Amino acid sequence: MLELRDVHKTFNIGTINEKKALNGVDLKLEEGDFVTVIGGNGAGKSTVLNAIAGVWPIDNGTILIDGENVTGLPEHKRASFLGRVFQDPMTGTTATMEIQENLALAARRGQRRGLKWGITKREKMQFHELLAKLDLGLEDRMTSKVGLLSGGQRQAITLLMATLKRPRILLLDEHTAALDPKTAAKVLALSDQIIEENHLTAMMVTHNMRDAIVHGNRLIMMNEGKIILDIRGEEKKKITVEDLLRKFEEISGEEFANDKALLG
Amino acid sequence: MVTIIPVLGALDPLALVRALPGNVSQGMIWGIMSIGVYLTFKILNFADLTVDGTMATGGAVAVMLILAGYHPVVAVIMACIAGMVAGFITGILHTVFGIPDILAGILTQIALYSVNLNITGGKANQAVSVDQFDLIVSLRYITSTIVVTAILTALIIAILYWFFGTEMGFTIRATGCNPNMSRAQGINTSVAKVIALIFSNGLVGLAGGLLAQYQGNCDVNMGRGAIVIGLASVIIGEVLGEAIFGNRLNFCGRLLFVVFGSIIYYIVISFVVWLGLPSIDMKLFSAIVVAIFLAVPYLKGKTKNSYRRAAKGGVR
Ligand SMILES: Nc1ncnc2c1ncn2[C@@H]1O[C@H](COP(=O)(O)OP(=O)(O)OP(=O)(O)O)[C@@H](O)[C@H]1O
Ligand SMILES: [Mg+2]
DSSP: OEEEEEEEEEESTTSTTOEEEEEEEEEEEOTTOEEEEEEOTTSSHHHHHHHHHTSSOOSEEEEEETTEEOTTOOHHHHGGGEEEEOSSGGGSSOTTSBHHHHHHHHHTTTSOOOSSBSSOHHHHHHHHHHHHHHTSSGGGGTTSBGGGSOHHHHHHHHHHHHHHSOOSEEEEESTTTTSOHHHHHHHHHHHHHHHHHTTOEEEEEOSOHHHHHHSSSEEEEEETTEEEEEEEHHHHHHOOHHHHHHHHHHHHSSOOOOHHHHHO | OTTHHHHHHHSOHHHHHHHHHHHHHHHHHHHHHHHHHHIIIIIIOOOOTTHHHHHHHHHHHHHHHHHTTOOHHHHHHHHHHHHHHHHHHHHHHHHTTOOOHHHHHHHHHHHHHHHHHHHTTTOSEEEOOTTTSOOSOOTTSHHHHHHHHHHHHHHHHHHHHHHTTBHHHHHHHHHHHOHHHHHHTTOOHHHHHHHHHHHHHHHHHHHHHHHHHHHTEEETTTTTTHHHHHHHHHHHHHHHHHHHHGGGOOHHHHHHHHHHHHHHHHHHHHHHHHHTOOGGGHHHHHHHHHHHHHHHHHHHHHHHSOHHHHHTTOOO
């Protein structure tokens, strides 16, 4: 499925801002794995997801998706394998385009885009149905500009866009962190539902340890650019927030530097 | 007031009316150019300064081809293609070589100055007379100029309306608004930028080819300040269009209002000339007008949302 072999990434090499963000990451996802990713600020969680997505080239190591080596592919070419939702609701959609146009953009991920219509009648009907399922009333506002929507609505649409074309891997980077608790819970439930229904392989970064335990079948913890804990199945189900914090201190020898994690 | 009244009294209102058709035809030619500016400035979010050079390139190519015996229509098509090449070069400088947008445009623009002089055989100015050639537009035949440019503009707007509704058009709109998302959705944003620059400068080249025929000559300096006129048209058109139609203004309407903006710009220019502004101050005046139009939305936002106001106890 997805395999990272000894991935390294250092930002701003040779400057005073040099920062080793990934320091030998090895990870192998099985088909259908839903992995939650936790770790302190700056641990390298987002960087792992960005490395998979090809936002920039990595320094060292190999990334395989379905056995295909994608290490040398630029971001837009890897997009056909990936669905992504980001922390900032503004980043996942195009504000100046209509809801249905945004969805149409996503429906063509990985395809050549030529001089055919950017959106078809059939798609409009399909999108109407999909939006109705979200239960946010968006199906009646398909021609509204996305810029007019709330953060939660935009995040729901981004989620839909990420999975409209079945991705090999869904990458969620704290995609509920900018939402109010009620909306966050709704979007999280929606993510669960979409992942389940489509049997997707997914990685979800979260700062909420309880969410990380409750969701998915596997949990990894990162620190200083490395994966320091990788648990799954029964072991993961039984673990508590306290256990995780203790484990973190054991392995890293420091306190978990993240206040938000305790709030969950 | 006392001094102004006799001055106004000495002015001839009829002169202003007589100038109107000429303002309209000139505004319509520049309107085509301004649509090109709209594509980069508004849709792609790219400040493209190539256009000053491209306008003169279009003029030079058209005039030299006509003088060489080609049909004026062919000459205008070639002017358009020459513009496309210029846009392509700016696009490559920006996307392949990572040169910032403004600088990439300036580099092409400067290079075009030499290119244009080479096209015209080293002469700063080449005349093409409507008496000798069957020009498609000319300031001697203003009515037919207006008809021809109106048809052309309608055609251009129709093509752009279609194009921006296609998959490829969508990629350009998305790239201009959110390049990161575009790449995440598999769009090659570099290609999208280059395509938009080709389209934009193609229109500018075409307008240059028309303008040279209209004024009966091409000049290496005919594009100087074109970007300012283009921006003025885009902004005047936008302010006006939104004032009249608000959010109901669709893409076609926006493009149409860009052309109206350009016509209004030339009417205003003609008006201040009529008031007695020396022609050497024209560009200063244009720059000030555009600066004001660009600043107004920002300053308006600030009056609603400013530190000074916050310090006084906030917005009530
Ligand atoms: N594009 C970049 N340029 C420079 N430094 C970067 C870049 N992206 C990440 N970093 C640095 O790499 C380190 C890891 O960052 P990363 O964003 O992966 O952390 P994270 O685990 O996602 O943290 P958070 O919980 O705060 O989101 C940080 O020190 C960060 O400053
Ligand atoms: Mg992060």
